Amino acid sequence: MLKAYADHWGLVTGASSGIGAEFARQLAARGMHCVLVARREDRLRELAQELEAAHGIRCEIVSADLSQPRAGRELLAEVSRRGIEVELLVNNAGFGMVSSLEETDVGRALELIQVNVTCLTELTLLVAKEMVHRGHGGIINIGSVVSFQPVGYMGAYAASKAYVLNFSEALWAELRPRGVTVTTLCPGTTRTEFFDHSGVPGWAERNHGQDVTSVVRTGLAAFDAGRPSVVSGWTNYLVTLAARLATRATVVNWSLSIFRPRRT
DSSP states (O other): OOOOSTTSEEEEESTTSHHHHHHHHHHHHTTOEEEEEESOHHHHHHHHHHHHHHHOOOEEEEEOOTTSTTHHHHHHHHHHHTTOOEEEEEEOOOOOOOOOGGGOOHHHHHHHHIIIIIIHHHHHHHHHHHHHHHTOEEEEEEOOGGGGSOOTTOHHHHHHHHHHHHHHHHHHHHHGGGTEEEEEEEOOSBSSSHHHHHTOTTHHHHTTOBOHHHHHHHHHHHHHTTOSEEESSHHHHHHHHHHHHSOHHHHHHHHTTTSOOOOO
16 A cells, blocks of 8 residues: 655656646645656646645656657666656556547557557556565556447557556455555546547537546545545446446447547
8 A cells, every 4th residue: 555645756657638647736735746757848847847836846757758669667767767766656648549440540559559558567567566575555557438348439449448457456456465556547538638639629528528637536535445446427437337237249339329430
């Protein structure tokens, strides 16, 4: 379990915006120093200045492209060089793709798997080993409401988040007796830049997405309680229950209507 937030270090990937930036804000408000990781260094610097001024904590920024092979190892090596011991890892970095088969960029799909699955796994396992050795620490991995079902036109993303949930819950059971908590936060539609970059701009605004503040609060509350996973929002939770009660064919056929490409 986490010894404390104040005066310990949290590492947040995908921290330049959205859920990642909000995790950094709420952790800083608890007195936690933050390592902020993303590609957009200018945004990281702005966020670091904001958090240091508001909460009197320390921030380190690392500009990194986690779609590259061995990015996780290189990131942790850099953090170690700076003399930082990670007490909490938040694996938030990730992206989605919404497209028909004909329009799918295969290279982009493989980058998605690298960021959402491979790098997350690399960071989780390496950091968890250090935490087990110390006997304390925690990891929050970001899944999704689609972790519980296949989604047409978003197959690679939904599959990657199913992996995150299953992998993380297995580690929760394995590491809990050894002092390390692993919690998976599964948001539904959230008002961030995610859908704009995934190929369906404006989706969150049109579909009453949650705000990042409540999503992160839900995740941290579940983590503090030692829960293996949590779905943010009652409506989203009911959707995951319905997906588990229906047949898998019914669920995936229903999903086709959500992101079906428009024909011209």
